[in-house]
Structures are given as C-alpha cells and as structure tokens.
Amino acid sequence: MMDLSRRSLSVLLACTALLPGAALAQTDAQARPDTRAMTCAEAAALVARAGAVVMSTGPATYARFVRDGGFCPLPETTQPSWETTRDDPKCFVGYTCRDKFNEGQGRD
Template identity: 65%
Template sequence: MRRRLGLALLLAAGPAAAQPRPDVTAMTCAAAQALVARAGAVVVTTGPATYSRIVRDIGFCTIEASTRPDFERTRDVADCFVGYRCVDRFSEGRDGP
C-alpha cells in the first residue's frame, strides 16, 4: 500500500513547474553579481526576447571552452559586469563553419 501511495504522489507531482528566468534588467548590478556568484551558472533574461547563460568561472564551461567577460544592462548600471560567458576557444569570432 505504501508503495502505491508513494508512486501516486510521485505521478501527481508531475514535472517540476517551469520557473521564470531571473531578469537582470530588473535587478541591481550587485544583485545580479551575487546571483551568479551564488549559483555558479545561471540562465538569465537580458531583454524582452533575449537570454544569456552567465557563469562564475571557467569551471562551469565545457573543456573546450574559455570565458569572456559578460556585461549586461541592470536596473542601476548600463554596463554591469555580471560574470562570464563560455565561448568556444577554437571558433569564437569566426564567420561560418
């Protein structure tokens, strides 16, 4: 009986409800920096239809990637350093394949 109850509860919960991405444009620069520092890697909303994955350090990137500083518009700073973006060190900046 317990096994069925546990399974029923698990199925009733379903997939986790999607949580909205944090919006850096609504945060202060310090709050955005603290979010990245605390989370390590986070996908944030950067505009009405844009988003970015920001990381604390290279440890949150794949082995073939390096980091590039990421500056975003926040509520109080137009060009706030929030962390880094992971970039492919072999193809970043090249056009085409």
C-alpha cells in the same frame, strides 16, 4: 459503448498528464531572473553564488552566465559579459562560455 468510455477516459488521463509539464515550463520561463530588474550587485552576486545561471537579458533574450571557467564545457573558455541592470547599463555580471578555437563563436 463500454469500449468508447474506456478509450475516452484513457485519452483524458493522457492529456491531463501532459498539463503539469506545460505549466512547469511556463512557470520556469516566468521565474527566470531578469538582469534589467536587478541591481548590478544583485546580478553579480547571483552568478557568484549559483556558479552558473540563466538570466533574461531582454524581452525575448536570455544568456547563461558563469562564475568561472569551471562551469564551461571543454574546450570552451570564458568571455566577460556586461549586461544592462536596473542601475548600470554596462554591469559586469560574470562570464559567458565561448569556443576558444572559433573567434568568439559559441553557445549563449
């Protein structure tokens, strides 16, 4: 009987150790800035200040925006990105990184 209690306790402790990670992932997704809720100036300033930031761009979409090419891995380059913000449907928020050898195909 003692063995079963120890095993149950071990399983319970292992499960509770996983909970903070799951909660953190959910909190991170909820805390992601949303371009649609920001003004154009706020979104552009966030990218300029942070250098690189992942922002939500729609109900189930997001992108990584960078201030300049120094935030892109080699051999990628920048491509201007205009996003919908609270006050501007085509706001220049910064750049996204694109593979310069593949006609615009790259990571988002």
